[in-house]
Structures are given as structure tokens and as C-alpha cells.
Amino acid sequence: xxxxxxxxxxxxxxxxxxxxxxxxxxxxxxxxxxxxxxxxxxxxxxxxxxxxxxxxxxxxxxxxxxxxxxxxxxxxxxxxxxxxxxxxxxxxxxxxxxxxxxxxxxxxxxxxxxxxxxxxxxxxxxxxxxxxxxxxxxxxxxxxxxxxxxxxxxxxxxxxxxxxxxxxxxxxxxxxxxxxxxxxxxxxxxxxxxxxxxxxxxxxxxxxxxxxxxxxxxxxxxxxxxxxxxxxxxxxxxxxxxxxxxxxxxxxxxxxxxxxxxxxxxxxxxxxxxxxxxxxxxxxxxxxxxxxxxxxxxxxxxxxxxxxxxxxxxxxxxxxxxxxxxxxxxxxxxxxxxxxxxxxxxxxxxxxxxxxxxxxxxxxxxxxxxxx
Numbered sequence: 001x002x003x004x005x006x007x008x009x010x011x012x013x014x015x016x017x018x019x020x021x022x023x024x025x026x027x028x029x030x031x032x033x034x035x036x037x038x039x040x041x042x043x044x045x046x047x048x049x050x051x052x053x054x055x056x057x058x059x060x061x062x063x064x065x066x067x068x069x070x071x072x073x074x075x076x077x078x079x080x081x082x083x084x085x086x087x088x089x090x091x092x093x094x095x096x097x098x099x100x101x102x103x104x105x106x107x108x109x110x111x112x113x114x115x116x117x118x119x120x121x122x123x124x125x126x127x128x129x130x131x132x133x134x135x136x137x138x139x140x141x142x143x144x145x146x147x148x149x150x151x152x153x154x155x156x157x158x159x160x161x162x163x164x165x166x167x168x169x170x171x172x173x174x175x176x177x178x179x180x181x182x183x184x185x186x187x188x189x190x191x192x193x194x195x196x197x198x199x200x201x202x203x204x205x206x207x208x209x210x211x212x213x214x215x216x217x218x219x220x221x222x223x224x225x226x227x228x229x230x231x232x233x234x235x236x237x238x239x240x241x242x243x244x245x246x247x248x249x250x251x252x253x254x255x256x257x258x259x260x261x262x263x264x265x266x267x268x269x270x271x272x273x274x275x276x277x278x279x280x281x282x283x284x285x286x287x288x289x290x291x292x293x294x295x296x297x298x299x300x301x302x303x304x305x306x307x308x309x310x311x312x313x314x315x316x317x318x319x320x321x322x323x324x325x326x327x328x329x330x331x332x333x334x335x336x337x338x339x340x341x342x343x344x345x346x347x348x349x350x351x352x353x354x355x356x357x358x359x360x361x362x363x364x365x366x367x368x369x370x371x372x
Contacts, residue, residue, distance in 0.1 A: 042218025077237015100139025112236030172242030180224025
């Protein structure tokens with residue numbers, strides 16, 4: 001065991017001291033190097049977080065709405081956050097917007113870890129997420145959707161930015177219900193954001209995404225593995241991944257002229273969690289399960305996409321892999337948007353809509369399929 005920890009630490013040290021490293025030359029850092037650095041830090045840090053969680057009794061106990069059967073340590077997200085932070089701190093000069101995302105993400109992680117340890121009320125967590133979004137906005141991380149000739153366009157854009165951050169953050173957190181799902185989606189989305197950033201000449205954003213990809217991948221060997229998971233992300237990790245992805249999307253300039261493409265590129269990359277939170281939210285209202293916002297925030301149930309796929313007869317790992325495939329399909333559609341003509345863009349969007357329609361039909365079947 002000591003040898004294994006020593007090997008992990010040595011790997012982190014080699015990557016940190018590698019001659020290719022140059023703090024003031026972030027644009028020259030290879031993407032793969034940043035992925036490996038974040039991976040190594042996370043791979044080393046997760047067992048530490050697991051040991052601390054066991055020591056403090058921070059475990060996720062099995063319950064009726066949960067899919068695991070054995071009490072499992074939480075706080076894996078703290079290791080993911082640490083790996084991302086170490087990679088960014090040692091490899092980047094902070095832009096103003098990166099400072100905003102970093103401050104907001106830190107607030108979200110703190111709230112999530114506190115929730116893992118004490119079970120905070122849903123309304124308090126929502127206020128915390130809004131505060132984290134406001135912190136990012138204060139550093140200039142703001143969507144630019146509404147044109148400046150619209151009265152009050154600044155405040156409308158600020159409101160949409162808060163809505164975006166809160167929605168994506170919670171959408172990813174809601175999908176943290178099966179081993180590997182939230183972290184895997186974070187890695188997939190990070191890869192596609194990296195490619196989209198490369199397409200649009202945003203190397204700083206491309207390399208920044210690499211840090212998130214590596215941090216998520218470094219967690220997966222302990223979570224998405226044969227047998228049961230050794231540790232869970234917890235709310236701190238899932239909300240951190242969601243908030244960071246939302247921030248990267250806002251920081252990017254995804255099209256020169258076409259604001260529709262600029263809006264739809266990150267929306268498609270994050271299509272699975274956005275579709276799930278929308279579909280589940282509408283279904284709960286239509287079926288009368290929730291009637292007010294507080295009820296919606298407090299409601300928990302086995303009605304998300306991974307639960308529905310499992311109800312269709314898929315195993316947990318098959319459900320997760322199918323969702324990964326869907327996320328990758330939508331990500332590929334997002335990459336095709338950049339140079340598409342208006343007609344081609346419409347066809348791409350129709351294709352993505354058809355994919356999601358098929359998912360909706362399958363979820364509808366899964367809703368009525370009796371559970372074993």
C-alpha cells in the first residue's frame with residue numbers, strides 16, 4: 001500500500017517538474033500533458049479523500065431511491081477539485097474570467113462538501129449556487145445572448161447567466177446516481193469543449209478544459225470499476241463538475257457572428273444533463289408529483305435517465321455506457337455546427353432532436369416498466 005502511494009506521488013512530482021512545464025507559457029502546454037497531470041493528482045488524492053471520509057464517517061448509506069447496496073465513502077469530489085486546482089495553479093496565469101469561475105467553483109465545492117457531511121436543505125444549496133454564479137458574474141463571466149439594442153439587455157444577460165450556472169450545476173448533480181456517470185460525463189463534455197475551443201482558436205480554454213478532463217478521469221478508476229465503487233463523488237464533486245463546465249461554456253466564444261450557434265454549441269455538448277433535468281422537471285409537474293418550487297427542490301426519486309434505462313432491463317454499467325454514447329453523439333453534432341451553413345445547421349439540430357426524442361420514448365417506456 002505504501003509503495004502504491006509512493007508511486008502515485010512520484011508520478012505527480014515528475015509531471016510537475018517536467019521540462020515542458022512553463023507557468024508563463026500556458027499556450028504552449030500540450031493538452032495531453034495537462035490531462036496526465038490532473039489525472040495523476042486525482043489518482044493520488046482520491047485514496048486520501050476516501051481515508052478521511054471513512055475516518056469522519058462521511059458515507060452514503062443505502063436507501064430506497066439509491067442504487068448502491070453498501071455504505072460508501074463520499075468526498076471523492078474534493079480530490080477532483082484538488083486535482084483541477086493544482087493543475088490550474090501550476091500551469092496557468094489567471095485571466096479575470098478564470099478567477100471568477102475558480103471563486104464560484106470553490107464556493108460550490110464548499111457547499112457540496114458541507115452537504116455531504118450535514119445534509120443541507122435544498123433551498124439553502126440553491127441560494128449557495130446562485131451566490132457562486134453571482135461571484136463568477138462579478139469577474140465578467142456573463143453570457144452575451146441578448147443584443148445591446150434591447151432595453152435592459154445587461155440585466156437580462158445576467159439573469160440568463162445565473163439560470164445557466166444553476167441549471168447545469170444541478171443537472172450534472174442529479175445524474176450522479178450511478179457509478180462513473182457524473183465524472184464520465186464531465187470528462188466527455190470536457191473533451192468536446194476542448195475540441196470546440198481548438199476549432200475556434202481558443203487554446204487557453206482548450207488547455208483549461210484538459211485539467212477538468214484529467215481530474216475526472218483520475219477519479220474513475222476508484223468509482224467506475226468491476227464490483228462496487230470504493231468512493232463516490234458526493235454533492236461537492238458533482239456540483240463542481242457541473243459548475244466548471246457551465247463556466248467554461250460561458251468563457252468561450254463559439255461563433256464569430258452567429259449567436260444561435262454560439263448558444264447551441266455548449267448546449268449540445270451538455271445536451272444529456274440539460275435534457276434530463278428538463279424532461280424530469282416537466283414530467284414531475286405534469287404527473288402532479290410537485291406543485292411548487294420548494295417541492296421541486298426537495299423532491300427525490302428514481303426517475304432520471306439512468307433509472308429509466310435500468311428499468312428497461314439494462315444493467316447499471318450498460319445504462320451508464322449508453323448515456324456516454326448519447327453524450328458523445330450530441331457532442332459530435334456540436335462540433336459540426338461551427339462551419340455549417342444555415343441549412344446544415346438546421347439538419348444537425350433536427351438530428352439531435354430526433355436522438356433526444358428516441359431517448360424520451362425510451363424513458364416513457366421505462367417509466368411504466370415494473371422494477372425488479
